[in-house]
Amino acid sequence: MPMPTIAYFYGIAIRMYFADHPPPHFFATYSGHEANVSIETGEVIEGRLPANAARLVKQWALAHRGELEDNWRRARIRTPLVRIAGLDDD
Numbered sequence: 001m002p003m004p005t006i007a008y009f010y011g012i013a014i015r016m017y018f019a020d021h022p023p024p025h026f027f028a029t030y031s032g033h034e035a036n037v038s039i040e041t042g043e044v045i046e047g048r049l050p051a052n053a054a055r056l057v058k059q060w061a062l063a064h065r066g067e068l069e070d071n072w073r074r075a076r077i078r079t080p081l082v083r084i085a086g087l088d089d090d
Helices: 051-063 065-076
Strands: 005-009 012-015 025-030 033-038 044-047
Touching (some): 005 051, 025 051, 051 065
Antiparallel strands (some): 033 044
16 A cells, blocks of 8 residues: 655655554655654654754654644544645745
8 A cells, every 4th residue: 555645845755654553653754764753752763864854854743743643543544644734834
């Protein structure tokens, strides 16, 4: 099953798998790096991002935690995910 992109900002793609395993998380990719990021804390759980990208992802995740949690629930039951605004959206 494809992994939809739910946000894109400053060259960072945010994606979420359908029916993925707990804990609630998403994937961030940037410039050849990929990380599994906790929805609850915005911290990298697995993988690696450059420091600046990791900081931006954490800032974004904490600002959009409710929307990420909603998408996590949607993904678990395989319903379409909702696009979330990036840090560079006005």
